[in-house]
Amino acid sequence: xxxxxxxxxxxxxxxxxxxxxxxLTTAAVATTFLTVCTAAFATDYGGNLKLMVLIKFIQGAVTxxxxxxxxxxxxxxxxxxxxxxxVSVNEMMK
Numbered sequence: 001x002x003x004x005x006x007x008x009x010x011x012x013x014x015x016x017x018x019x020x021x022x023x024l025t026t027a028a029v030a031t032t033f034l035t036v037c038t039a040a041f042a043t044d045y046g047g048n049l050k051l052m053v054l055i056k057f058i059q060g061a062v063t064x065x066x067x068x069x070x071x072x073x074x075x076x077x078x079x080x081x082x083x084x085x086x087v088s089v090n091e092m093m094k
Contacts, residue, residue, distance in 0.1 A: 002060035010065040014072035024069035027062050034059040 038055055078086045
């Protein structure tokens with residue numbers, strides 16, 4: 001749900017910022033950090049369920065900055081004309 005809520009604002013941010021790579025790098029590092037936090041703070045039988053839900057909500061919000069960032073940088077490199085074919089190549093390489 002948090003990815004759905006934050007993906008449009010993330011797209012607007014990438015449309016109007018000159019620091020696309022910084023935002024994308026920050027999102028990637030924060031996503032990795034929150035994944036490690038999930039593993040580190042997990043307890044048996046959902047003992048800290050509220051903390052896990054909070055971490056996952058924040059992680060979803062941060063992760064929503066990655067696809068628009070990749071697409072924004074790709075369009076900056078290949079332009080509007082080459083965007084469709086480049087995105088299909090990017091998806092194929094995943």
